[in-house]
Amino acid sequence: LHTGENLLSCPQCNKKFTSKQRLTVHMRVHSKERPFTCDQCEKRFKSKADLKTHTTLVHTGERPFFCDLCGFSFKNKKTLKGHTVVHTRERRFSCDECGKRFGRLSSLKTHQLIHIGEKKHQCGQCGKAFLHRSGLNQHKLTHSKRSFTCDECGKLLCSKSGFERHKQMHSGDELFYCETCGKACVSLSHLESHEVSHSTDRCHICEYCSKTFKWEVSLRKHIKVSHENKRYQCEQCDKSFTSKANLKTHQNRHTEKQQSVQNEARPSSEQIPLKQLVIRLHRVRV
Known part of the structure; x- marks a missing residue:
């Protein structure tokens, strides 16, 4: 103490x-x-610890925190702690309106939209709005020509694999339920993947431009489309970068160095002869 x-x-x-x-x-x-610079993307940090955390999360892809119950790995303790409620079913967060309890604060906030009546997810084709993105995605299938209809419940699905997984729900096998919208999933991995749709967290960060994504597959697609085989080269030193932003940050350093050299080379008023100084100050011919 x-x-x-x-x-x-x-x-x-x-x-x-x-x-x-x-x-x-x-x-x-x-x-x-920010005296500590990342060698890979040139982003700057105020401490070595912050730089180390950035390198681990963004560039190495390490996921050192493991769930003892299912083996899932995570990049930080906070994400691991949030994941454990899937196993414990602990519901610490209660809705003031209806008393329904949730394991995560983000799930409670999503649920509260039901009472507020705010429907943020709107169909671009017909204008119909939904509380949850999952509801909008299900609705969009009504506009699609390629869909699979479940004979048991009438639900529409956009892929054959999804349709096969859905049919398992009617087979009587153990199901995993989303605490936000009640959706049933046939496995824990499918439940966790689904729950991301309710979250505002975008934990997958592009190492080239820092753009964030909810799903790793979206990040991989972005890198392939936006950054693969693209190099941005500095005209002054030929160093190359994978993004314009990193190139611009690098070029600013050349500019800073040039300005510093110019300032050092520029004579001060004490070094200028008195006669020349008078001419400059009064703009008269001598």
């Missing part, structure tokens, strides 16, 4: 720290200084 003695205070916001190193890192919040 720290008693408050020998604490170092930030001169700008008075926040206190136990070491000079922590204070130094904190002050970069105010100065916007």
